[in-house]
Amino acid sequence: MTTSPFLQALRGVRGDTLPVWFMRQAGRSLPEYRRARAGTTMLESCLDPALAAELTCQPVRRHGVDAAVFFSDIMVPLKLAGVDVEIALGVGPVMGAPTRTDAEIAQLCGRGSGDQSVITDGVALTVRELGDTTPVLGFAGAPFTLAAYLVEGRPSRDHLAARTLMHANPAGWQRLANWCADVSVAFMKAQVAGGARAFQLFDSWAGSLSRADYAKYCAPSSRKVLRAAHDLGIPTIHFGVGTGCMLDLFSEDATAVGVDYRTDLRTAISVLRSVHSEPVIVQGNIDPAMLGCPPEVLEAHINTVITAGRNADAHILNLGHGVPKDTDPDVLTRLVARVHERTAND
Numbered sequence: 001m002t003t004s005p006f007l008q009a010l011r012g013v014r015g016d017t018l019p020v021w022f023m024r025q026a027g028r029s030l031p032e033y034r035r036a037r038a039g040t041t042m043l044e045s046c047l048d049p050a051l052a053a054e055l056t057c058q059p060v061r062r063h064g065v066d067a068a069v070f071f072s073d074i075m076v077p078l079k080l081a082g083v084d085v086e087i088a089l090g091v092g093p094v095m096g097a098p099t100r101t102d103a104e105i106a107q108l109c110g111r112g113s114g115d116q117s118v119i120t121d122g123v124a125l126t127v128r129e130l131g132d133t134t135p136v137l138g139f140a141g142a143p144f145t146l147a148a149y150l151v152e153g154r155p156s157r158d159h160l161a162a163r164t165l166m167h168a169n170p171a172g173w174q175r176l177a178n179w180c181a182d183v184s185v186a187f188m189k190a191q192v193a194g195g196a197r198a199f200q201l202f203d204s205w206a207g208s209l210s211r212a213d214y215a216k217y218c219a220p221s222s223r224k225v226l227r228a229a230h231d232l233g234i235p236t237i238h239f240g241v242g243t244g245c246m247l248d249l250f251s252e253d254a255t256a257v258g259v260d261y262r263t264d265l266r267t268a269i270s271v272l273r274s275v276h277s278e279p280v281i282v283q284g285n286i287d288p289a290m291l292g293c294p295p296e297v298l299e300a301h302i303n304t305v306i307t308a309g310r311n312a313d314a315h316i317l318n319l320g321h322g323v324p325k326d327t328d329p330d331v332l333t334r335l336v337a338r339v340h341e342r343t344a345n346d
């Protein structure tokens with residue numbers, strides 16, 4: 001049996017300490033990350049197993065977090081499938097051309113998932129370094145989030161073109177979303193083959209959808225990815241931003257729900273309790289803005305989140321979205337130590 005508090009929480013069990021990790025814990029907030037990445041593009045770094053393993057381990061060594069989220073990107077499976085995509089610094093994912101017409105959708109969906117062995121190798125190298133102490137968390141982008149970039153061709157605020165497509169051409173949309181699910185499943189399986197012990201689905205942009213549109217046009221393909229992980233015996237976390245009105249839908253096929261910082265954690269837990277007989281397991285939801293506040297303000301906020309989390313069967317402490325790039329890394333290190341110290345033998 002594992003003694004990892006993170007994996008225990010995903011079984012609905014409270015371990016000795018409250019597990020904590022951060023979305024985007026590897027990244028520009030760390031000087032050792034900036035040094036290791038110098039001269040290498042984001043996607044090149046993701047496709048270099050030794051570098052990806054090193055970048056995955058950096059925040060574990062520095063902060064002592066309870067999970068090592070594999071260093072990669074939700075765009076990597078698209079790259080491995082041969083899609084013309086780059087990640088532009090300070091901009092985000094940019095495609096060579098948008099995918100909108102039936103012909104463009106057909107061309108994209110004709111692609112297979114490609115060779116994912118660099119991903120398996122990167123995870124395996126990470127597991128070799130971390131051993132049993134810190135589990136590796138695999139992840140993938142949910143079909144709507146991937147499709148939002150593919151249809152738009154670049155980052156957008158309200159994902160208008162993708163939302164138009166789902167209504168204007170439901171069959172084309174379904175084909176696209178299904179293909180995105182397939183590449184995310186391949187990416188998840190490659191990480192599990194390397195030794196990933198849990199899986200997070202980033203449904204980041206689902207909050208730009210109405211509940212009805214999410215349920216009709218996106219939930220089936222997200223479900224496909226979550227069920228594929230479940231079938232491998234891998235616990236899952238389903239995370240979205242601005243998805244407070246659809247947490248019950250998010251919990252349907254997931255072991256745990258990632259709650260963003262806009263949603264009150266206590267309310268989220270009671271909503272989940274009302275729709276579930278299974279253990280309610282939540283992850284979240286420190287407001288990233290609080291990381292820049294005076295220590296006593298941050299501490300009070302964290303205490304509120306921890307107290308709210310006690311209403312769940314198990315709680316994984318995290319931010320309600322990623323680490324901002326100019327975060328002082330010492331704030332994160334102190335936060336982890338403080339949480340472990342405070343919750344030991346709680």
Ligand code: CP3
Pocket residue numbers: 022023024025026027028042069070071072073074075087088089090091092093139145202204322
């Ligand atoms: O530490 C971790 O969380 C693991 C690695 C990880 C990255 N991206 C690394 C990364 C994970 C899990 C992601 C997920 C991801 N990527 C999402 C979903 C999560 C979310 O933020 O909602 C999305 C939407 C993407 C697409 C993407 N990739 C964006 C919007 C950006 C930011 C572009 C920028 O420069 O601001 C990226 C790049 C990216 N992915 C970076 C990192 C560390 C920064 C690039 C760099 O350091 O050069």
